[in-house]
Amino acid sequence: MEPVPIRVINLDRATARLDFMARQLGGLGLAFERRRAVETADIAPDLERRINHRWERPLSGPELGCLLSHVAIWREVAAGTGPVLVLEDDAVLSCRLPEALAALSRLDAEMVNIETFGRRRFVARRSVAVGEGLWVRQTRRDKSGSAAYLLWPAGARRLLASFEARGAAPADAFLFTCPGLRLFQVEPALAIQAHLFAALTGRAAGVDGATMIHQPRARLPVSRANLPFLARRIAAQVRLLAHHAARLGPATYRRTPVEAADFPDQSRS
Template sequence: MKALILNLADQTERMALQRAQMAHFALDFERIEAVTPATLSRPTGDPYWMRWQRPMRDTEKAVLESHQRAWQFVVETGEPHLILEDDALLAEGAAELLASVEKSAAIDHLTLEARGRKKLLGAQLDELPVRRLYQDRTGAAAYVLWPSGAEKLLAHTAHAGALADAAICSAYSLRSYQADPALAIQIDRCEIYGVTAPFVVTSTIDVERKPDRLAGLAWHQRAGFRLRRFAAQLRMGLRQLANAHRASRIAVPVASNWPEFRSPDFR
């Protein structure tokens, strides 16, 4: 299975890390030029960006469009791909899992990642180390996407923007699964999970200050954001109730064996 790596042109150290990581796991890859606020396909003031639960930062808009580029690539190639943000680390066993699920017709989306939050998980699939994922809340750094799932995500985000991970987590038409144990984390979680970080990272999203919550908006815009926030929370609650008989909220453990990459190894 080929990996698609989302990478900004100026993040050369991150890309060098990913090249080393792909070589370690013997994975073919293609670099996807990540979108920046300056290269957004829609203007930052387009109504598309005003239809989420709060005002979005321009950097958040760019992240969504970067993922949409990868989704479109998956649709066009007709093959499942591992989609990685350039600060994602993979555990030993990741390549073997990718090989075991590549031909599966039962999955649209498989997340490899954990970020500490509990997830609503159901049964294991065909003795594979993956479980049905009914509700996630965060994380878009490392996931496998099949063409069927890519089509669903492109349709889901066709008329309204969202944070990339929120868009994925709220696409309930996806047949989503979770690697168990998790086989990917972002570098900013290394200390929490006891994994050696290759270098210190600064979020490319957080370089832009989050907009003051609803400040300066017209009353109907404020009302729209609040209603969409309420509707999203209600959908999640109903989702949990509907699947309570077959799923449980679980903190997914992470794998115990992680390759170490240090700057001299990949510079």
């Protein structure tokens, strides 16, 4: 079986992060290719006008750049024949990743999320074993984390069609709200974003996890101009009711387990 291709999204100025990813993946015996992340200055004004202002709030320049970086890889995956692992450059990786990729790549899926954000998500109550101590659950609803996922060509084509129809949203929210996407969550987690790593494992991540995207944002004020955003936000909250109701049957609302021992001590790298 051919190894799963790996793409790492990385800003030109983030050389320390690229070195961090190279050390991790090299230590796991995994080859990767870097893909340059889209900067705010790269985004043409006419493109920004076309895709922004269609979600629950306007997106910042770094958020748009992040999404467009993923979109570029989706186009690459859509033109291929097999799954590709997409990583952002702050993903701390489990030592189980190589064996897990081989097992996960055989799934009948369109996308498998391999990270945890430390938050609960709506997933199927029933899990499916895909390897020794490795399970997947079909994801019903989530919106946190775009740093590590396995994407198939069919899933990439579905995401691209949704992008053309819906415009921009934060990358993680976009991934997990794509209509019809056959999406799964792996358990235990195989990746954790650097800014969450210490809280979830009790150890240092080995790289600075701070980004502009994680900066606090003020709540949108209620005004006539903001009514479309607020209406979309309310509609999203209403849709949550159906997911909560599903907890009486096939769904559960749970955090993805983390096995801290699966993650090497990055502070010694």
